[in-house]
Amino acid sequence: MTTAVENFGSERFSNRELSRLEFASRLLDLADDPSLPLLERCKFVAIYVEMLDEFFQVRVVSLEDKIAAGITIPSLDGLRPLDQLRAVRERVLTLTDRLEQIVNESLFPLLAESNIEIISYETLSEADRQFLGEYFIKHVHPVLTPLAVDPGHPFPQISNLSLNIAVTVTDPETRDERAARVKVPGSLPRFVPLANGSQWCLLEELIIANLSVLFPGMEIGHADLFRVTRNADLSLEEDEADDLLVALELELRRRRFGKALRVEIQRAMSPEFLALLIEQLELDADHVYVTDTPLGLGDLWQLCGLSRPELKLPKWTPVTPPRVLSDGRPQNIFELIRESDMIIHHPYESFADTIEEFIAQAADDPDVIGIKQTLYRTSGDSPIVASLIRAAGSGKQVVALVELKARFDEAANIEWAKRLEDAGVHVVYGVVGLKTHSKTALVLRREEDGIRRYAHVGTGNYNSKTARIYEDFSLLTDDDAITRDIGDLFNFLTGFSHHVAYRKLVVSPVTARSTIISLIDEQTALGSQGSITIKVNGLTDPKVIDALYRASQAGCSVALIVRTLCCLRPQVAGLSDNIKIRSVVGEFLEHSRVFIFGSLRSPDAKILMGSADLMERNLERRIEVLVPIEDSALRAPLIDSIERTLADDVNSWQLGADRRWRRIATIEGRSVHAELRQIAVASTK
Numbered sequence: 001m002t003t004a005v006e007n008f009g010s011e012r013f014s015n016r017e018l019s020r021l022e023f024a025s026r027l028l029d030l031a032d033d034p035s036l037p038l039l040e041r042c043k044f045v046a047i048y049v050e051m052l053d054e055f056f057q058v059r060v061v062s063l064e065d066k067i068a069a070g071i072t073i074p075s076l077d078g079l080r081p082l083d084q085l086r087a088v089r090e091r092v093l094t095l096t097d098r099l100e101q102i103v104n105e106s107l108f109p110l111l112a113e114s115n116i117e118i119i120s121y122e123t124l125s126e127a128d129r130q131f132l133g134e135y136f137i138k139h140v141h142p143v144l145t146p147l148a149v150d151p152g153h154p155f156p157q158i159s160n161l162s163l164n165i166a167v168t169v170t171d172p173e174t175r176d177e178r179a180a181r182v183k184v185p186g187s188l189p190r191f192v193p194l195a196n197g198s199q200w201c202l203l204e205e206l207i208i209a210n211l212s213v214l215f216p217g218m219e220i221g222h223a224d225l226f227r228v229t230r231n232a233d234l235s236l237e238e239d240e241a242d243d244l245l246v247a248l249e250l251e252l253r254r255r256r257f258g259k260a261l262r263v264e265i266q267r268a269m270s271p272e273f274l275a276l277l278i279e280q281l282e283l284d285a286d287h288v289y290v291t292d293t294p295l296g297l298g299d300l301w302q303l304c305g306l307s308r309p310e311l312k313l314p315k316w317t318p319v320t321p322p323r324v325l326s327d328g329r330p331q332n333i334f335e336l337i338r339e340s341d342m343i344i345h346h347p348y349e350s351f352a353d354t355i356e357e358f359i360a361q362a363a364d365d366p367d368v369i370g371i372k373q374t375l376y377r378t379s380g381d382s383p384i385v386a387s388l389i390r391a392a393g394s395g396k397q398v399v400a401l402v403e404l405k406a407r408f409d410e411a412a413n414i415e416w417a418k419r420l421e422d423a424g425v426h427v428v429y430g431v432v433g434l435k436t437h438s439k440t441a442l443v444l445r446r447e448e449d450g451i452r453r454y455a456h457v458g459t460g461n462y463n464s465k466t467a468r469i470y471e472d473f474s475l476l477t478d479d480d481a482i483t484r485d486i487g488d489l490f491n492f493l494t495g496f497s498h499h500v501a502y503r504k505l506v507v508s509p510v511t512a513r514s515t516i517i518s519l520i521d522e523q524t525a526l527g528s529q530g531s532i533t534i535k536v537n538g539l540t541d542p543k544v545i546d547a548l549y550r551a552s553q554a555g556c557s558v559a560l561i562v563r564t565l566c567c568l569r570p571q572v573a574g575l576s577d578n579i580k581i582r583s584v585v586g587e588f589l590e591h592s593r594v595f596i597f598g599s600l601r602s603p604d605a606k607i608l609m610g611s612a613d614l615m616e617r618n619l620e621r622r623i624e625v626l627v628p629i630e631d632s633a634l635r636a637p638l639i640d641s642i643e644r645t646l647a648d649d650v651n652s653w654q655l656g657a658d659r660r661w662r663r664i665a666t667i668e669g670r671s672v673h674a675e676l677r678q679i680a681v682a683s684t685k
Contacts, residue, residue, distance in 0.1 A: 005549040008575050010078030012549065014567045014659045016540055017059055017084055021091045022661050023564040024048055026585050026653055028095065029663055032102045038110050039304050039311040045103060046300040053161060053229060053298065056262050060088060061231040064261060076542055076567060089286060096291055103293045114311060115198035116303060118191070121205040131195045136210050140188060144207065146214045149179040160230040162186065163296050165204060166273045167211060168221035177221070179273060182207060182214065190299035202294055224269035226277060227295040229262040264289045313587055318350040318468065319680045324357070333361050334445060337454055341477040343634045345641065346460060347588060348680035351467035355456055355474055356383045362443040363391035370397040370444035372490045374436055377461040378416060384462045385416055389423040398425045401493050403436045428494045431623065434509070436493060438611045438625035442486045453483030457627045459592040459611060470591040473609050473638065475627060482627060493623065508612050508624035513543060519597040519606060520547040523556050530556030533596040533642055538565035538613040552578040561645055563590045565615070571657040583661060586651030587673045595626070600639050607635055641676065648672040
């Protein structure tokens with residue numbers, strides 16, 4: 001007899017913040033994996049550091065704010081904000097120690113063996129010091145601005161994520177000691193190459209070695225490095241902003257100097273300056289993180305960009321689906337869609353030759369009269385934005401819904417919005433209180449039988465850069481019900497209409513949660529004959545989690561593929577015996593969201609794909625779109641990808657009942673990324 005889900009209380013959930021740090025741990029697993037090429041391992045260090053920076057800027061600040069407001073309400077897992085913050089610090093300290101061991105004892109020595117040596121300035125020859133001295137005078141010194149700290153010079157503002165040098169200097173005449181701060185310029189390469197081309201010196205060490213140039217006539221004492229992380233979560237009240245774009249620009253300026261959350265230092269920092277730093281930033285010792293590795297190792301991207309193919313995985317070039325080319329020339333994509341809908345799997349299949357080509361042909365086709373598109377995150381050289389600008393210039397009706405509040409892409413999206421508006425594109429900034437996260441485009445084309453609609457629905461952003469490394473699915477369709485639904489959705493987004501009863505689309509926050517739970521319940525009713533397979537980036541919504549628990553208790557088989565956040569506990573006796581959860585982290589970032597209700601190969605299985613993760617924000621506070629995949633030819637690549645993901649034993653981790661992820665042992669050597677690359681190449685032959 002099964003036990004009611006609610007009887008397990010808060011123990012049935014995992015903590016969201018600690019789950020995020022478990023993903024960070026998986027990144028370090030890859031950085032520590034000797035089977036990976038060396039610069040790939042360095043890449044995962046850079047990704048880890050950037051992820052942890054974002055975690056503090058967005059998630060830790062939320063806990064700090066709750067504590068400051070006196071909020072003691074526990075999260076789903078029963079931890080109060082203060083308990084969560086303490087648990088976060090304990091886990092981050094463990095991760096920091098592990099990072100230090102990986103970098104100092106493994107990666108840096110291996111880099112040196114591979115003629116990429118990070119060399120200490122103290123060990124340089126006189127010739128090398130002269131070479132770097134000339135580089136310093138020519139390229140570094142003009143950019144530096146030392147700032148004194150004394151009664152006449154208040155403690156300077158320390159910008160978010162900047163690397164800084166705390167310097168003590170003494171006047172040889174008066175013997176007065178002073179403190180100063182020198183910001184290491186982020187505009188210059190962090191790793192400075194020596195003339196031999198095989199050694200690099202850290203920029204901060206070069207600056208420290210030449211401090212006498214910055215403080216002429218003074219005696220140089222301590223020179224200590226530190227890095228500050230600040231609150232970067234925007235506090236924007238849309239309903240109080242007369243001009244959302246202007247208000248957001250002001251908030252972005254404030255972000256650089258938000259509340260300090262973390263100070264990273266190296267162990268040699270003088271106690272006196274550390275005390276001053278903590279006092280001036282209004283922090284305490286629990287906000288200090290100490291390491292012996294260089295600070296801000298996200299800058300390892302510079303070394304990852306070196307032309308050393310033998311130290312990297314083979315570069316992957318997405319293939320062009322044979323159907324969209326004839327004699328090496330692009331086909332009319334609208335004719336192809338009229339023949340049959342298309343599923344494209346990125347990055348195995350080219351985003352540029354399919355989705356960007358779809359919008360480019362729409363911009364240039366004289367029979368196209370209108371284009372409507374959502375833009376959440378775009379690349380700096382976005383061909384899609386260029387196509388929309390070109391379309392507007394040719395007299396087409398173009399609507400772009402630009403989500404200004406896409407975190408950490410706000411500044412770029414503001415710039416794109418201005419350029420689009422200047423070109424005559426009708427730019428909409430979304431719906432008050434909701435982020436528009438859906439990836440949808442609609443093309444209106446004049447044809448013999450009237451206006452025909454063509455649409456794109458995707459799981460990934462319209463970003464040509466990330467489309468080369470993010471795994472996503474795209475649907476190109478002229479299905480009448482789907483395209484009409486997308487038209488209705490755009491009317492809601494751009495006007496003052498209410499949501500309609502959509503024909504096929506599943507739209508958040510209207511029907512996404514209820515539809516998904518209903519489909520889970522259908523499989524639950526089948527007991528041991530039921531089957532649920534879901535692939536998402538995050539699973540935190542308690543209502544969906546409880547529905548999955550009920551399915552497990554009924555005997556339903558539940559297979560979940562969750563890349564990062566997961567608050568569901570699998571394999572708990574009496575609660576989730578029939579739930580297995582894995583995470584794939586490797587060469588490509590798993591980003592698609594696919595929902596399969598029923599046996600994978602059953603023609604009766606219901607399949608959805610789209611932009612929505614199973615998180616409260618996606619189901620309640622974002623515009624998301626899921627689309628049913630009904631045609632067997634379109635379902636096949638989704639099912640094949642899921643099956644290969646579940647069989648992967650190279651890039652996979654499994655979540656245990658104890659809330660910890662463990663790497664799956666490699667037995668057959670199956671890599672979903674390698675297999676799908678091979679399939680893509682074979683399709684062109």
